[in-house]
Structure formats: structure tokens, C-alpha cells
Amino acid sequence: MTFFVYLPLLFSLVVAVVATRMARWLPPDLAARTATAGAAVSALTLTASLTMLSLTLFDDLPPLSAFDHRPELGLPKPVPGWLAAIAALVLLVGVGRVVLDLVRRTRLRRDLKAMGTSRAGIAVADVAEPFAVAVPGRPGHVLVTSGMLRLLDDRERRVLLAHERSHLIRHHHRLVAIAGCATAINPLLYPMPTLVAYLVERWADEDAAARTGDRELVAKTVAKASLATRGQRLVPAMGLHSSSAVDRVAAMAEPARQRRWGGIAGVAALTVAQVLATGLAVVEFVSDAGAWLGMVLG
Template structure:
């Protein structure tokens, strides 16, 4: 167990590197799915490791603590207590960050839902600040300000609506939330969470280009919206999202075919982490069974 339980923590550092390489070689829609799978598995695997490390402190609780000074029993020793305490603190800190992230996202979504009354899936707010976002809900809708509409030409407005509609149809808000929550539990995945946010914007750009039929217009709309308006709140996905320069450069060029071999790194790491967690759980179960078996024997 001492080796297996640490491996997911180490492997999680490699997932963002593999995902960054994959993102350059896959179309955005495919890259979003693989990257989201990678960040989710990595977060779950690390949480599993920290939980197992935390549970090794059970030998310090009575009546099991009575066996600590009896080496003749040959009981397998869990990890050092100080390491278990560190795991507990990391796990609790991660859970606090997770709750804060969920509360923040819920609050922002409610604030955006209160702006304007949607009609036929569109809400127009009479505000001078250029802003547009896909607002999740049942059903979701597109929120756009009058400032943004005045900024764009008729063709660029079609791009904006197609972009935001893509976010709603593909439920990108869930994808971004999963990545953000994963990074909350494991800060080593922060760069991967940022990558997922970028990829969903790229995927929406590509959907808009396919619908409008003019990549140049899409590139121009993204550039104008990004320069004029601030990035939207984290739970809101909009045309003026992050990494505008990279997005404009990518959409201005023809879309390249998928190179599926690029998924090997992320998929392989995800499979290995799941297998390692399974072995670690089996080792921990054996360890706990040995200690509890001794307790049962002592009670007879």
C-alpha cells in the first residue's frame, strides 16, 4: 500500500502535460471530452489516495492503539501518523475549496438569471457594457446586452448567438464546473481546468463557424467582443471568453483533422490511475482486515 497509495498523486502531475499536447492535435469538441475525463479521473484518484492515507490513522484509535506496542504480533504498519495527518488536512482543505466553488457558481448563475426576462431563449439587457453569456437553467437562455449588440454587425451577431447556443446545447457549463471542482480538490489540476475552459470556447467557436459558414467573420466577432468586454464570470460562457488571441488565430486557420494517437497519454494515465486506486484499496482492505482480525481475536 505504501507505494500504490502515492502513485495517483504523482500521476496527476502528468495529466495536464499530456492534455496540453492532446489539445494541439485534436479538434476542440473531441479534446473537451478527453480532457474532462482526464481531470475527473485524476481528481477522484487523488481524493481516493488522500482518503486511504487519512484512514490509516485508525490504528491510533482505541482499542486498536493497544496493539501499537506489541511488535510480537507482526501487524503491518500503516503509513506514518504525520503523513496521515497531512492527508487529512489536504482532504479537508480540498472539500472546503469545493464547497466554496459550488456556492460561488450557484450565486453567479442566479445573479445572471435575474438579469432580463428571456423570450424564445434570448434575454436582452439594456446595459452599455458589452457582455454576452450562455445562462444555464431549465431551460437555459442567452443573455446579451445592448452594448454588445451595438458593437457587432449583423453577421457577427449571428456568430454570437450561434456561439452561445453551442454552449447551451453541449452543456458546456457542466463540463467547466466539473473541471473547476476537480481543481478545487487537487490544485495540481488547475492548469488542466483552465485548458478545459479554453477548449469549450474553441468548440463553440467552431460550431459558430460551421453554422455561419465564414471563419473570418467568427474570428472578427471573437476579437471585437474580447477587446471590448471583460471576460464573463466563471459559470457564464461567452464569446468574449479567455485566450482571445489563441482563439482568433485558431479560427482564422482551416480546421485540422483529429489525430487520435494524441489521446494515448491522457487515456493511458486515466486507466493507470484507476487500476492503481483499485490496488491501493485492496491493499488497504487487507491491512484493515489484519488489524481488525487481531481485535476480534483479542476479544475472545
């Protein structure tokens, strides 16, 4: 097999860097979708490459192993056995990490649902620690503690609800989960879960600002909630107070960013390149496998 099968690994090294830079210039909704798509494609293409490398282990098993030392047959040279074994191990570990990540998210959602009964889309938990979180489901709801309600005034509570409902309406949990699973299978994407989590919070901030018509109020509410929850025991995902509050407050002090489709060019180019490289690797793999199987069946 030629270098095409290894290209997804090389591209993964730069996807996160390019996505992080892209996020500085684009509105958060476009940046979040683009970063998630880039992470998903990187994970899928790497999985395909690892699978193809792993399958070459079969050439070490009878009857294929009988042709290993017969160069006169002109069979395509397989990948070294040690490399195929490493690929198989990495793939197995990655799948295990994905399963663990999904189990952790399922347990967190179950625990959050158990904290309060939803009425009209809102559940109030009698907990002194101030936090609020969007709990996805069918239907999803906003979970807020009595501590958070005491902390905020009426206008700030409207910001909080608009923010959390944005998470539910936009299905932000899906983007966060995709980024997490992509990184579980491809550790080279390690900055992506943090980046996507930050971007969906910024997205919800912008939705809250559009709903309330007051960017300064949103910034004040984010800062207030974040200061109150600093160092607390329980800080769930997708809450008003999470993910780089300082940067989010600073962003709300500026006008909303304009949509610049050219800003996604870097991630889009890498995504297309990964898909093309993987496609060429698949074609080559099928051709090589056909040659080996043809020798056995012939």
C-alpha cells in the same frame, strides 16, 4: 501501505502537462472531453488515496493502539500518524474548496438570470458594457447586453447567438464545472480549468463557423467582441469574448482539425494507470484493515 496509494499524486503532476500538449493537436470537442475526463479521474483517485491514508489514523485509537508496539503479531505497518493527519487535513480543505466553488458558480448563475427575462431563449439586459453569455438552466438562455448588440452588425450577431447556443446545447458549463471542482480537490491540476474553458470556447467557435459557413466572420466577431470587453468590470464565464481571444482568432484562420484518436493516448494511459494504482491500493488497504480488525475481533 505500499507506494500504490501515493501514485495518483505523482500522476497528477503530469496529467495537466500532457493534456495541454494534447490540446494543440486535437479538435476542441475531443480535447475538451479528454482533458475533463483526465482531471476528473485524477481528482477522484487522489481523493480515494487521501481517504485511505486518513483512515489509518484509527490505528492510533483504542483498542487498535494497543497493537502498535507489538511487532511479533505480524500486523501490517500503518502509515505514520503525521502523514495520515496531513492527508486528512488536505482532504478536508479540498472538500471545502469544492463546496465554495459550487456556491460561487450557483451565485453567478443566479445573478446572471436576474439580469434579464428570457424570451425565445434570449434575454437582453439594458447594460452599456458589451458582453454576452450562455446561462445554463432548465431551460437555459443566452444573455446579451444592449451594449453588445449595438457593437455587432446583423451577421456578427448571428455568430454570437450560434456561439452561445453551442454552449447551451453541448452543456459546456458541466465540463467547466468538473474541471474547476477537480482542481479544487487536487491543486496540482491548476492549469486544467483554464485549459477546459479555452477548449469549450474553441468548440463553440467551431460550431458557430459550421452554422454560418464563414470561419473568417467568426474570427472577426471574436476579435471585435474581445477588444470591446478588454478591461471591463463584468466579464462572465462562457462568453464569446472570453478565454485567449488571440489564440482563438488564429485557430479560426486555419482549417478545422481532423479527429485523431491517437492524440488522446497520453491522457488515456495516465487515466488507466491512476485507476489501476488506486484499485491496487484499495485491495491492499482492505487487506491491512482486515488484519487489524481480525486481531481486535479475534
